[in-house]
Amino acid sequence: MIELxxxxxxxxxxxxxxxxxxxxxxxxxxxxIGSNGAGKSTILRLISxxxxxxxxxxxxDGKPIYDIPDQKRRVFFVSDETTQFxxxxxxxxxxxxxxxxxxxxxxLLETMLKSITLPQHKPLSTFSKGMKRQAITMLGVAARPxxxxxxxxxxxxxxxxxxxxxxxxxxxxxxxxxxxxxxxHNLAEINELCDSAALIHDSKIVFSCALxxxxxxxHKLQLGWSTKAxxxxxxxxxxxxxxxxxxxxxxxxxxxxxxxxxxQLREKLAPMNPTIFDLxxxxxxxxxxxxxxxxxxxxxxxxxxx
Amino acid sequence: xxxxxxxxxxxxxxxxxRRIVELAVNGVLPEGTQLPSVRQLAKDLSVNPNTVSxxxxxxxxxxxxxxxxxxxxxxxKIEKADVHTDLLKEFDLAVQNVLRxxxxxxxxxxxxxxxxxxxxxxxxxxxx
Numbered sequence: 001m002i003e004l005x006x007x008x009x010x011x012x013x014x015x016x017x018x019x020x021x022x023x024x025x026x027x028x029x030x031x032x033i034g035s036n037g038a039g040k041s042t043i044l045r046l047i048s049x050x051x052x053x054x055x056x057x058x059x060x061d062g063k064p065i066y067d068i069p070d071q072k073r074r075v076f077f078v079s080d081e082t083t084q085f086x087x088x089x090x091x092x093x094x095x096x097x098x099x100x101x102x103x104x105x106x107x108l109l110e111t112m113l114k115s116i117t118l119p120q121h122k123p124l125s126t127f128s129k130g131m132k133r134q135a136i137t138m139l140g141v142a143a144r145p146x147x148x149x150x151x152x153x154x155x156x157x158x159x160x161x162x163x164x165x166x167x168x169x170x171x172x173x174x175x176x177x178x179x180x181x182x183x184x185h186n187l188a189e190i191n192e193l194c195d196s197a198a199l200i201h202d203s204k205i206v207f208s209c210a211l212x213x214x215x216x217x218x219h220k221l222q223l224g225w226s227t228k229a230x231x232x233x234x235x236x237x238x239x240x241x242x243x244x245x246x247x248x249x250x251x252x253x254x255x256x257x258x259x260x261x262x263x264q265l266r267e268k269l270a271p272m273n274p275t276i277f278d279l280x281x282x283x284x285x286x287x288x289x290x291x292x293x294x295x296x297x298x299x300x301x302x303x304x305x306x
Numbered sequence: 307x308x309x310x311x312x313x314x315x316x317x318x319x320x321x322x323x324r325r326i327v328e329l330a331v332n333g334v335l336p337e338g339t340q341l342p343s344v345r346q347l348a349k350d351l352s353v354n355p356n357t358v359s360x361x362x363x364x365x366x367x368x369x370x371x372x373x374x375x376x377x378x379x380x381x382x383k384i385e386k387a388d389v390h391t392d393l394l395k396e397f398d399l400a401v402q403n404v405l406r407x408x409x410x411x412x413x414x415x416x417x418x419x420x421x422x423x424x425x426x427x428x429x430x431x432x433x434x
Contacts, residue, residue, distance in 0.1 A: 029354050167352045174345045174355050192312045195356040212317050212360065275406060281315040 001025050001061060002047055002147065002179075008055035009042050016042045018203035019056060024181060024196075026146070029173065031190035031211075032183035033288060034200035040183035041080070043200070044149045047181065048077035060147075073100055076145035080152040082132040086125040090118060090135055094142065101143035109142035115164060130156040134165070141168055144176060153182040154189045166193055187284040197284075199291060206291055211284070218245070218287055219265060221256040224276035232272075240268045245290045257282070257290050307334075310351060318353055322361035327370055327392075330381050341371060341379045 002024040009017040016039045024030045032040040045051045046058050049065035049072040058065055065071040085093060090113075098104040113120065116134055124132055133156055140148050148169070154162045170193070172178040184190060190197055191211070198208035207214060232254065234247040242265065246257035253276065258265060262279055269277070282290070307329070310321045329335040341347075344362055348355035362379055365371045373379045404414060 028356060163352070170348060170352050170354060174348050188313070193354060195354050195360075212319060215317055281317070283315055 002181075003059045003062075004043070004046070004056070005059065006056035007043075007046060007053050007058060009039070009046060009051065010054045015203050017046075020200075020203075020205045021056075022198050022205055022208040024179065026179050027173065027177045028196050029169070029180040029182070029194040031194035031197035032181065032200060033185075033187060033190060033197055033284075034183075035292065036185075038200040039203055040200055041151050044077060044151050044181065044183060047147070048072070048075050048149055050077065069100075073102070074145060075147045075149060076101070076140040076143045077149045078133075078136050078140045078151060078153070080133075080155060082124065082136055085132070085136065087123050089123055090120045090139070093124075093135075093139055097139055097143050101145060103144035105142050105144055108144070109138060112138045112141065112168060116161070130158065130161065133157060134161065137165060138168075141172055144172075145178070147179045147181060148172070150180070150182040153184050154186055155184075162189065169193065187288060191284050199288065201292055201295060206295065214287060215281060215284075216261055218257065218259055218282050218290070219262065220280040220282055220286070221254070221258055221265065221269075222276060222278040222280070223254040223256065223269070223272075223274045224252055225273075226275040240271070242268055245294055257286075308347065308351060310353065319357050319361040319364070322353075322358065323364050326361070326365055330370055330384050331393075335381050337381050337383055339381045340377075341381070343378055 004020055004022050006019045006021055007017055008015065008019050020043075032043060034040050042051065046053060047060075047065065049058075049067065052066050060071050060074060063071060065075065088096070090109075094104070094106065094109055098106075116138065118127070118131055118135055118138075124135060127135060137150065137153075140150075154165065157165065166189075169178075169180050173180065180193070182190070182193065194211060196208070196210045197214070199206040234244060237244055237247070237256065237258075242256075243259040244256055245259065246255070248255045260268070265279065266277075308322060308325055310318055310325070312318065314321060316324075326335070326341070330337075335341075341362075342350065344355055344358045347353070348358045351358070362371065362373075366373060366379070369382055370384065371379045372382045401414065405411070
């Protein structure tokens with residue numbers, strides 16, 4: 001398990017992470033989501049033992065990681081920056097990683113290179129952006145770390161390649177109990193791969209939990225009343241004990257984004273006896289937008305789906 | 307058989323849950339059928355093993371499947387399962403909607419009788 005305890009990271013005077021805490025249990029696929037510059041990559045670099053904290057601790061199974069080779073070799077970090085590998089070929093990089101990662105498997109690399117064809121004897125500088133990502137990701141998987149960290153994991157990959165990478169990652173989770181930690185802007189990717197996630201905003205963690213818990217606890221409601229319905233205000237709904245993140249009335253339909261589980265919301269709204277009662281699960285993207293909106297980020301005009 | 311829609315608003319574990327319940331209820335997976343292991347299904351569907359595991363846990367909690375140590379998971383006796391509660395809940399909602407738009411109670415009852423008759427005469431090979 002990876003634990004971040006009250007971790008603070010500063011660059012010069014700027015606080016990138018402000019006393020954040022979270023846990024990433026072994027065997028999960030954990031997503032780091034957040035707005036641009038929120039500090040996602042910084043978290044990955046702290047976990048990989050590249051950065052030292054300015055406060056708090058980053059622990060891997062209870063022990064620090066920073067600058068401790070035996071801890072660092074349990075983790076593989078696929079950075080979104082690949083320029084340092086430019087003069088190497090895949091073959092040379094494999095030999096290099098084999099030294100540091102004792103479980104490195106050439107067979108696994110061979111198997112992957114059968115489905116993802118990349119030139120093995122040409123330097124990475126001749127590769128496209130997507131090919132570089134694929135190469136380093138594959139080397140990371142072949143290193144068979146306990147924790148694979150992927151920064152902007154699916155950037156620059158086409159849809160079929162993203163699917164293939166997802167399959168490879170899931171395969172390693174099943175066979176090796178590998179833990180995957182990915183940062184991405186692409187919430188669909190998180191949705192397809194991850195079981196838990198943390199939302200980072202403004203140097204802090206907004207939430208960090210199982211995705212299904214997040215999803216089952218936030219809903220979009222569409223309510224309507226037949227004939228002569230009175231005007232309901234946001235406060236009247238709140239008086240029923242419902243936390244509302246968004247409230248909008250269009251024509252005679254109320255659109256609410258409310259916190260709470262399906263059964264609770266149904267129960268609380270039952271006394272109002274709505275004629276139309278639609279309860280729609282939110283997508284991760286919507287959750288992301290609404291949660292950040294509550295914190296004052298973004299300037300989205302509520303565009304109710306027709 | 308376990309088709310899932312990764313883009314759906316319905317969580318993947320819930321889709322798997324519903325699919326297996328559906329297959330068990332309509333007899334495609336009769337009682338005692340062994341389900342693929344969590345690992346196998348995760349790989350087959352390219353779905354996070356923890357998600358598959360959650361679906362199986364919920365199915366077991368609700369009595370749809372049972373597991374034997376070291377042997378795997380099997381479809382249980384559906385009659386006893388809490389599945390009924392869920393199905394009836396859906397039924398209730400549908401009834402409320404139909405009543406609301408003005409369909410009479412009698413008409414609804416007749417309809418239920420007719421559906422019951424039809425499924426009896428049409429589904430003999432399943433029942434006997």
